Amino acid sequence: MSDPNSPEQRERWALILGASTGTGAAIARAVIRDPGLHIFAIHRGHYPDEARHLEDELRATGRRVVIHVGDAGHPDGIRECAEAVRSAMGPRAVGLLVHSISGASIGHFLSTRGDAFHPRQFEKTFNYLAHSFAYWAQTLHEQDLLAPRARLLGLTNALHDDNMLHNCGLIAAAKAALQTYVRYLAVEFGRLGHRVNLLQFGTVVTPALQTVLGPQAIQRMEALHREMIPAGRMCTLDEVARFVSVLTHEEAEWFNGATIDFMGGMTLRLFDMVLRPD
Ligand SMILES: NC(=O)c1ccc[n+]([C@@H]2O[C@H](COP(=O)([O-])OP(=O)(O)OC[C@H]3O[C@@H](n4cnc5c(N)ncnc54)[C@H](OP(=O)(O)O)[C@@H]3O)[C@@H](O)[C@H]2O)c1
Secondary structure: OOOOOOHHHHHOEEEEEEEOHHHHHHHHHHOOOOOOOOOEEOOOOHHHHHHHHHHHHHHHHHOOEEEEEEEOOOOHHHHHHHHHHHHHHOOOOOOEEEOOHHHHHHOOOOOOOOOEEHHHHHHHHHEEEEHHHHHHHHHHHHOOOEEEEEEEEEEOHHHHHHOOOOOOOOOOOHHHHHHHHHHHHHHHEEEEEEEEEEEEEEEOOOOHHHHHHHHHHHHEEEEHHHHHOOOOOOOOOHHHHHHHHHOOHHHHHHOOOOEEEEOOOOOOOOOHHOOOHO
């Protein structure tokens, strides 16, 4: 994306799937300032206070803001949300798509207590974390909603490489599928001028994670990460979000089909931590 003050840039929108809290909300706060995009944010309504707060903060910038309640992770919801996108901004206006949907199942493939992953959990996790990215790409293309030289960005974690976390097999599998979608879409969109990438970052503490894990588990997690990450601290939501602003700039245009490592070397010391003599 070139000169942020050009008329073309001033009418571009960021469509953020999964933004009332967490990474999507932080990215909305960042890209409304740099490069100055209007914001269309979608969430399902589980965090009404955070959503209101986000809306107030975004509106204070003077840019246009739509906060839409809907399910951006399911084919029926996507159809409904896409209609709202079209009526809010018209054709060829989405300059940035960010897929920041969470909501996966954790558990195990085998179980001795009858609590193995159910096919419904496979379907939901893959819809939310992977398929919805491809569905949105198809929908935006078919309905001519993408602005010239748009950027499409998926988000991933450390789990889909060689790193395993005992109860996160479904998440890892879905993120691997997401990575494959990103690569194929990067090729198919390439000649149309759009760019499709995946941003990989390490654990960041979001309000949702704090609620799910509780203060003690968060403290333990933070201490472990401080030891594991070469910088001696965890990455913040704000750092991830500001890097997404960087990815919207013209200089980042040659990223395509890439899994961009923004992990701070988080997994480099895993062997060292387990195997080094005391
Ligand atoms: N947190 C991390 O450490 C981390 C690290 C690397 C990558 N990531 C990736 O970053 C993305 C976002 O994760 P997060 O931790 O920021 O999530 P989060 O804190 O749980 O926030 C998710 C946001 O998305 C909304 N949302 C979830 N499912 C939705 C759906 N189907 N339709 C519309 N909105 C939906 C939620 O609101 P509602 O529930 O009200 O819809 C909420 O606003 C995920 O892809 C995750 O894998 C996270």
